[in-house]
Amino acid sequence: MLSNLTKTLALVVAVALLGGCATSKEKLLPHGDNTMMDIWNQNAGDGAIGGAGQVARRQLLDARQSLRRPLTDADVQAAPAEQMRYTRTARNEIHRQFLRLPNPDLVMYVYPHLAGTDPVPVPGYTTVFPLYQRVQYAMPGERVEDY
Incomplete structure (x- = not known):
C-alpha cells in the first residue's frame, strides 16, 4: 500500500516537473517592438498609446493631491523665523551646537619610589589627568548641565 502511494506521488512530481519545462520561451517572455522606456512611459502616464497611461497619470495626480495641503496664515508668518534657524549668520556662527561633555x-x-635600571629615588608627587582620554561631545539638545 505504501509503495503504491510513493510511486503515485513520484509520478505526479515527475509530470509536474516535465510540464514546467514544456512552456516555450516566446510564450513566457514575448518580444515586441517596445523598448523599456516605451513601457515605462505608457505605465507611468507619459505615453500617448492606450488609455492605461492616462489612468496611471490620473492616479498619480490624485495621490499627490491627497498629500498636499494649503498653507495657513500661521504657516506663512512662521516661515521666515523657521528658515532663520537654518541660516548661518555671524551671531549664530559662534554658537556651539555640539557642547562638550564634562x-x-x-x-x-x-x-x-625607585625608578630606572639604576634605582634612582623619585620623591612623591601629585599629578592631574582627565577621566576620559578624548573630548566627548553632546548631541544637539542633549542635557549637558551638571547632574
Whole structure:
C-alpha cells in the first residue's frame, strides 16, 4: 500500500516537473517592438498609446493631491523665523551646537619610589589627568548641565 502511494506521488512530481519545462520561451517572455522606456512611459502616464497611461497619470495626480495641503496664515508668518534657524549668520556662527561633555580631572598621588635600571629615588608627587582620554561631545539638545 505504501509503495503504491510513493510511486503515485513520484509520478505526479515527475509530470509536474516535465510540464514546467514544456512552456516555450516566446510564450513566457514575448518580444515586441517596445523598448523599456516605451513601457515605462505608457505605465507611468507619459505615453500617448492606450488609455492605461492616462489612468496611471490620473492616479498619480490624485495621490499627490491627497498629500498636499494649503498653507495657513500661521504657516506663512512662521516661515521666515523657521528658515532663520537654518541660516548661518555671524551671531549664530559662534554658537556651539555640539557642547562638550564634562571631563572631570582626576588627582593622583604617586608615592616615593625607585625608578630606572639604576634605582634612582623619585620623591612623591601629585599629578592631574582627565577621566576620559578624548573630548566627548553632546548631541544637539542633549542635557549637558551638571547632574
